[in-house]
Amino acid sequence: MEGLSFEEEAAEAEGSLTASAAGPMPKVWIDSVGGVPCERFDIVKYAQSIKKYWKKQPNDKDASADAWFNRVTKRAKDALAKSGKATSPLAVKPANKFVLHITGGSTTKGASFDNHGLVTLTRKGYWPHFQIGHKTNSKDKASPVRCVQFFPIDVTSFALAYGGHDSIQIEISQVQGEVFTNDAAITGAVKGLFQELRKAFPGMANKAPLEFKYKKGGGLPTVTKAAWGPLSGVVGHMHAPESTHGDPGLIDPSKILN
Numbered sequence: 436m437e438g439l440s441f442e443e444e445a446a447e448a449e450g451s452l453t454a455s456a457a458g459p460m461p462k463v464w465i466d467s468v469g470g471v472p473c474e475r476f477d478i479v480k481y482a483q484s485i486k487k488y489w490k491k492q493p494n495d496k497d498a499s500a501d502a503w504f505n506r507v508t509k510r511a512k513d514a515l516a517k518s519g520k521a522t523s524p525l526a527v528k529p530a531n532k533f534v535l536h537i538t539g540g541s542t543t544k545g546a547s548f549d550n551h552g553l554v555t556l557t558r559k560g561y562w563p564h565f566q567i568g569h570k571t572n573s574k575d576k577a578s579p580v581r582c583v584q585f586f587p588i589d590v591t592s593f594a595l596a597y598g599g600h601d602s603i604q605i606e607i608s609q610v611q612g613e614v615f616t617n618d619a620a621i622t623g624a625v626k627g628l629f630q631e632l633r634k635a636f637p638g639m640a641n642k643a644p645l646e647f648k649y650k651k652g653g654g655l656p657t658v659t660k661a662a663w664g665p666l667s668g669v670v671g672h673m674h675a676p677e678s679t680h681g682d683p684g685l686i687d688p689s690k691i692l693n
């Protein structure tokens with residue numbers, strides 16, 4: 436569509452869905468994903484526990500902990516305040532993409548749900564909507580799967596630098612270099628979540644429109660801003676415009692489609 440700005444083009448592509456969005460979404464917190472219960476996560480309460488710990492560290496000044504706390508909790512509170520309203524961002528313009536990220540851990544220690552997920556995401560203020568991983572450590576495949584939800588699905592989240600305005604995002608706890616779709620328990624939960632999201636956003640296609648592949652040193656398979664808007668279905672951080680990240684790696688997306 437020549438002559439249109441990116442926003443206009445994206446809006447045109449989703450015009451029919453936008454026109455039918457007449458009120459707040461009925462259900463914005465997901466109860467369970469593929470048999471795994473999904474917990475609603477209290478970001479502010481958790482940030483308080485990090486601040487308390489941080490203030491006890493001899494090299495950290497109270498002022499920096501306070502400044503950090505105020506910055507990240509304001510961001511979280513502002514986002515949460517938009518939920519439940521007819522004007523909430525993803526009720527007005529429904530999400531058409533499920534964006535996958537990996538919260539990688541070292542190959543020796545694995546990626547613990549807490550240390551490579553909750554702590555890192557909260558300290559940076561880069562929460563996605565969801566996090567899924569093995570409870571104790573992603574190398575321990577016998578450990579049960581845990582799902583948490585940071586934000587309701589009618590507001591945008593913060594894991595992408597660009598392109599999060601029409602996306603539901605997830606961080607999957609995984610050891611770096613591994614492929615999460617080789618882990619049946621994690622894959623089952625991610626698939627369960629994607630299918631729940633498709634009920635909430637019927638315009639989200641049951642497909643992976645782009646290949647999950649890249650060559651080492653050969654650049655990432657990013658798309659342009661104009662191409663990103665109309666894309667629908669399962670995509671990765673590696674595809675986002677201007678992305679410098681290769682997550683979620685060389686996965687087999689067919690395992691999370693119906």
Ligand SMILES: [Zn+2]
Binds near residue numbers: 536680
């Ligand atoms: Zn990412």
